[in-house]
Every structure is written in C-alpha cells, then in structure tokens.
Amino acid sequence: MTTGPSPLSIALDETYDPPLRPLPAAVAGLLRDVGAPPRLVAHLRAVHDVAAQLLDWVGAHRPELAVDGGAVLFGAATHDVGKTLHPAELSGPGSRHEEAGRDLLLARGVPPDLARFAAGHAGWDTETGIEDLLVSLADKAWKNKRVPDLEDLVVTALSRAGGHPPWEEFLALDEFLTHIGENADRRLAWQGAHSVRG
Numbered sequence: 001m002t003t004g005p006s007p008l009s010i011a012l013d014e015t016y017d018p019p020l021r022p023l024p025a026a027v028a029g030l031l032r033d034v035g036a037p038p039r040l041v042a043h044l045r046a047v048h049d050v051a052a053q054l055l056d057w058v059g060a061h062r063p064e065l066a067v068d069g070g071a072v073l074f075g076a077a078t079h080d081v082g083k084t085l086h087p088a089e090l091s092g093p094g095s096r097h098e099e100a101g102r103d104l105l106l107a108r109g110v111p112p113d114l115a116r117f118a119a120g121h122a123g124w125d126t127e128t129g130i131e132d133l134l135v136s137l138a139d140k141a142w143k144n145k146r147v148p149d150l151e152d153l154v155v156t157a158l159s160r161a162g163g164h165p166p167w168e169e170f171l172a173l174d175e176f177l178t179h180i181g182e183n184a185d186r187r188l189a190w191q192g193a194h195s196v197r198g
C-alpha cells in the first residue's frame with residue numbers, strides 16, 4: 001500500500017506549481033492532530049495563500065482600512081476544518097461542517113473569536129466584519145468564483161475607509177481578483193491531486 005504525503009508535508013512543504021505559502025505551524029499541527037484528510041489540508045493551504053495575497057493587496061491599496069491580518073490568516077487556514085468530521089462535504093454540498101468546525105476548534109482551546117470563522121465563512125451581510133468578509137472572499141477567489149454581493153460588501157468597506165467612491169474601489173478590487181483568478185486552474189489541480197481520504 002502506498003501512502004501519500006502527510007498532513008504536515010501538505011501544509012508546510014515548499015510548492016512550485018502553484019507556489020503556496022505554508023500554513024501557520026500551529027494550524028498544521030492541529031490539522032494533523034484531528035486527522036484532517038489530505039484534500040482538506042490542501043484546500044486550506046490554497047485558501048490561506050489567497051487570503052494572504054488579499055491582505056497584502058488591501059494593506060497596500062487601502063492602508064486606512066484596519067484589518068486583523070492574523071485573524072484572517074487563521075480563519076482562512078481553518079475555515080473548513082469541520083469537514084474532517086463530515087468528509088462527504090469535501091466533494092459535495094452541505095453545511096454540517098460549519099458548526100462542527102467551530103466546536104472542534106473550541107474543544108482544542110482555540111478562542112471563540114478565532115473559531116468563529118469555521119462556523120461563519122459561508123454567510124455574510126451588511127453587519128459582517130472585514131476579517132470575515134476577506135476569509136469568505138478568499139474561499140471564492142481561490143477558484144476564480146466571483147460573488148457580486150460579497151464583493152460589494154468589501155468594496156463598501158474599502159470606500160468607507162479611504163473616502164474614495166465605490167466605483168473606484170470596485171475597479172481596483174475587480175482587477176486584483178482577476179489577477180488572483182489567473183492561477184485558479186493551478187490551485188484546483190494541486191488541491192485535486194490530494195486524496196479525500198486520509
């Protein structure tokens with residue numbers, strides 16, 4: 001029997017096609033400890049990398065917007081951890097992983113304000129904070145899925161922070177998401193090369 005790469009290796013080893021930033025070491029250890037399937041670890045790494053790119057872009061484009069970057073990176077790196085308990089949701093629809101993911105993180109000592117991303121990443125409204133919006137946006141942008149109502153909320157936050165009109169922020173975000181989308185096929189192929197079973 002052949003064994004594929006370990007969760008730690010998928011989370012941390014250097015990648016070339018596409019180049020992906022490693023997950024935070026503490027998250028990598030947590031994913032190993034809970035038995036996260038290889039496909040899930042790969043997905044979290046892809047979304048985490050896009051979240052990091054989004055943070056870099058927001059910081060450069062609209063530094064007036066206060067964002068807790070550490071929370072965004074943690075949220076992106078753990079948002080689907082509940083799929084460890086509901087692996088059918090790795091390849092099909094379902095929302096049971098959301099509450100399960102938050103509970104799993106809480107049980108491992110993660111504070112509620114960081115565990116919340118696991119439960120809340122699939123929904124947003126005008127009350128949603130910028131950190132949560134960026135995690136949700138990264139979870140779409142990694143595969144070049146465009147979600148106008150989600151992007152509008154980010155545009156509103158950018159516009160309020162900098163005092164520039166929404167259309168201007170829309171054009172800037174659109175250009176950046178188009179750039180992110182250019183690597184979507186490579187991310188999808190890399191993620192898909194990892195087994196849904198541990």
Ligand SMILES: [Fe+2]
Nearest residue numbers: 047079080139
């Ligand atoms: Fe996801």
